[in-house]
Amino acid sequence: MRSKSVVTLSGISALALYSSMAVGSKYNFPEPQSVIAREIYDQHIMLMWVCLAIFIAVFGVMFYSILKHRKSLGYKAANFHHSTAVEFIWTIIPCIILIVMAYPATKTVIAMKDTSSPDMTIKATGYQWMWGYDYLQGEGEGISFYSKLSTPPAQVENKAPKGENYLLEVDNRVVVPVGKKVRIILTANDVIHAWWVPALGIKQDAVPGFIRDTWFTADKPGVYRGQCAELCGKDHGFMPIVVEVMEAGEYSKWAAAQLNASAVKTSMHVENK
Amino acid sequence: MAAVHGDAHGHGHDDHHPSGIMRWVRTTNHKDIGTMYLWFSFTMFLVGGFLAMGIRAELYQPGIQILEPELFNQFTTLHGLIMVFGAIMPAFVGFANWQVPLMIGAPDMAFARMNNWSFWLLPVAGTLLVSSFFVPGGAAAGGWTFYPPLSVQGGLGVDLMIFSVHILGASSIMGSINIITTILNMRAPGMTLMKMPMFVWTWLITAYLLVLVMPVLAGVVTMLLTDRHFGTSFFNAAGGGDPVMFQHIFWFFGHPEVYIMILPAFGIVSEIIPTFSRKPLFGYSSMVYATASIAILSCVVWAHHMFTAGMPTVGQLFFMYATMLIAVPTGVKVFNWTATMWRGSMSFETPMLFAIGFIFLFVIGGFSGVICAIVPIDIQVQDTYYVIAHFHYVLVSGALFSLFAGVYYWLPKWTGHMYSETLGKAHFWLSMFFFNLTFFVQHFLGLAGMPRRIPDYNIQFADFNMISSIGAFGFGLTQLLFLYIVINCIRGGEKAPQMPWDGATTLEWTHLPSPAPYHSFETPPVVK
CATH class of the missing domain: 2.60.40.420 (Cupredoxins -  blue copper proteins)
Known part of the structure; x- marks a missing residue:
């Protein structure tokens, strides 16, 4: 129970840190002044949230394990070493996340490259x-x-x-x-x-x-x-x-x-x- | 395990080799050669580190203080070249020399004489590189990627660099052929490919990548040489060439190169995590497939280094998608390591600390890699400190931390002594702290708009640069502690048992005493 609250607390403080970073331009891109710069800015913020979520999920599990599954606590090692279902799931999920990331990026790339009919x-x-x-x-x-x-x-x-x-x-x-x-x-x-x-x-x-x-x-x-x-x-x-x-x-x-x-x-x- | 290393000789372990300096010059023993590779790379690491200290000292404050802009560019260029080609790559080859024969139960490398030659090319190449500081015009100053036309402008230093790269390339190709041949032909009876330790697998794949791309690098530097001296125009538009073609060829080498520097690191970590979790590696076969997919994908993503060079829309989209795909097998590796630790019985000796530090920081470098893969965002961060931060997260806390982990892990087997656990842990925590102090703030510098490779900057970047420099000095000093720990361990210390780590399962622990005898596995062990 205690380690769960530790994980939650650290997650919340990380979120607070990142939101405070989004405010001051010292920690982020300068304030965007064109449509393209705005899209880049927003996509970067979106990706930071996605990365943060994955980071908390992966290292939440890992640090829970580091805290609990220690030899010094007398924890006995299990002996499993593969699971096709689990491995399949954690290959598919990243693919889906990447597609979600790639879609807005693709639109912006096409817009960036369109240098036609300038004033x-x-x-x-x-x-x-x-x-x-x-x-x-x-x-x-x-x-x-x-x-x-x-x-x-x-x-x-x-x-x-x-x-x-x-x-x-x-x-x-x-x-x-x-x-x-x-x-x-x-x-x-x-x-x-x-x-x-x-x-x-x-x-x-x-x-x-x-x-x-x-x-x-x-x-x-x-x-x-x-x-x-x-x-x-x-x-x-x-x-x-x-x-x-x-x-x-x-x-x-x-x-x-x-x-x-x-x-x-x-x-x-x-x-x- | 006397039966294995053959006490028929009956007179100790140091038989059949000359003593003194000639032992090292003429040796064909994989352990001697591995040791020399490791000492060479550590020496180059100190030289490259000295250059980094110079860079960070100049950037400590705005204004020009100690390095004039031209010399500053020489420092950044040589820092990159020396760290990539002189420190990280030879260190991994050193590990391969020591560990591949021990882990597959072979008596030595397949081509022992060539092994000697591929090592002794390195000091020559290293001397050429370092001595270029002292020729007229100074060392190469066009960045470690030496893009023309800028690198065509340089003086004799550029030519010395080109020859040095040629020699290093020859050494790497020979080393790789040796490793491939050894792994494919000299495994102990019963050790099928899918029973090989992960470190051996990652090196097999890395060696193939090296054989594929080092000739490309040799080709492109030769074209640069003829452009400089023999009137060709490969990269000169006035003569019908194209400067951007250089970038395509260079990065066709350069991107697989970054995986050459990280795949063996994955291998080392994949040995250490199961050992200290006292639990087998989770998803062994998916680890092998993930490594192979990373290697294959790494050959089709090179132009993501060139998103601002000017490319058709479809080109940019293709390279963006291909680059993003690499996140999938890399993610699989991280998940597998986590699953290996899950419900293990973990202890946290220095190798394990460095391995966990590796995963933690490498994932941050991986995230910034995905962010850099997104073309619109890369347009903003390309050639800024964001990129510097990104690749130091994968190369320093990636490759270098895994090397430290590997050294601490195998030192007992190599020297027969235990290193000081207290000092080792201090080395880890100091490295961890100063590394992040140095490089984490560089993300912010890049986002705020500080270009890389500049000797001076606007005052808005001053605070973060000062923090980064302080971190760098701390990180540099910490590595002297590492040198002290290693020397102490070689000279003495607590005797290491044959199997100092509970969970180790590979042949060097199960079959050989500590230190490993000079000639091991003259009779191959049988793997069930």
Whole structure:
């Protein structure tokens, strides 16, 4: 009786622990900001519950046995060593659990891979060690810039105090409008990099000589930060990705200003010739 | 059991071999070679552990303190290569050398001379790897998976690594052929395949996996070598190649490789749990089938390491389903171990503690494995600390804990002395505590968005990194205690009886004295 209450108690405390973890983002994925990120978040929570249930069932049995079936308590060993029925059941049950897990995952995979009919397309190119962006289609078409780490080296060398966005800040952010389907086309100039923004639920390798694509639709305005997620050499840890999501009106102003600035640059270039 | 090891020689156990250093250089004795494998792997474990301490020291705080980014990448790369190829794999081969002949009642390995050669390749390969730190440009810095084009950029260190991998591969293939031949041809009369101890079964299957995939690894590193020096373009898009093809070939080796490192661990645990439960292994035949299914499935799941590399939808779905399926035979194993313990008469000596610790932590690693198998979630956690946590749960608390369990279990048979039970238990509890301190928090780091292989990080990751580093230093120091326990046990201690564990049933306990004589089973025992 006593060990039963021990098992129950430990189960309840584990549940409490996990629910408290689900609250603070420190113990979980960042708050999802797109449909896909939300699905990933929810599936992860669901899987954690399934795993926890199996964990408690299996180790409940095992620790009960460890407590009770001891030589030091004078427990005499039984001598059974197989049971086809039991073995059949515990092969079938995991199969059913896996099917339940695979069904929502399959739907999300199909949705993630559907990069068709985007509202705008941006090409991201990985360089050692920064990102280049070209707005290829949609509002802002023609915008093109590089995006580099803007954290001062003094902070990295511990000569200055580190800011809140230490290593997650860039000189030029990727700006996109809220609620629009943005297709990101990826490639790389030298080695493989990976473009990852956790809050938007996307990560895709950028492979030199090949084109890959992915997409997101941001739910609300804000600044979302990520990092290169494929080892790309010395400064792999120093090429962050910052996406700024704006309301449609603000975005139009930003895009116009960018295009205007590059037009001025081009005309000056022509006059100088 | 004098009749078995043949007292016809009449002059002790240490007959017929040269003494001094030449005994070890020229030996063809499976016990000597097994011992050398184990000492070699422990040495490499300390070297790889030193590199891990360097990594964790740099990550103790945000900012760059002791390792510049390039050197940091060399540390992570060599830590992985040394631990996988230098520490874990040779340790299991060492166990196979010692235990396979003893457990099947054979006098030695089938190809004794080749056995010597496959061991002596290892120090050469290990020296090449470690010395690459001191060549111009330093050691390889492209990660233990050395993806091109990054690994094409590296210097001489990468070439040394490639040659080292070639040599290690040759050694593994020879060792595997030896193990397969020994198991298939040299079993004692009456020991049918389905009567073999589980450890022997798991090694038979592992050896087949090794023979299957090591040549693939040798091929892919050779292609990398020719891309680097002889103008080929296997992995260079500008010349018609594809960098992602490297990943497919590498992981076709790499995924079976992780099962190569865990199947013998299953074998060791499947010996220990019944012994200390004083009850036969539950579901022996389903254990054999589960091991074989894991091995077969492990060959068709490789691209789950590449879900972010860009693959067609059907490709992602296939590899997700196949990967999830592996959970079924793995689950069967865990259920069988639990059922073996159920209504046993258990005692908790150090080997049993490590075996239970293995099951407990390996299951956590298995759960995070299933979570990583789900493509949408893997997209988030791929190449983050979540993955680091996952594979250390299966490789450290999986493979390494089972190795510790096996060492404590068989030390009495190998040395003729009992190890210190008190210190052994201390080693277990300290390892358990510090291991979890190091790696459990890394799950949270990965979920919160910390990529792996970075020397510096945002301040939001600072607390968990500090906890993890403290745990790592503790775990590293604890392993010196293990060294002390083993040396003490070799040098003396309480005399071990022939059968120090009540529930043991395999031939080395039932037929051989402790320590096992230098030549054993010259006349094969008869198994009923």
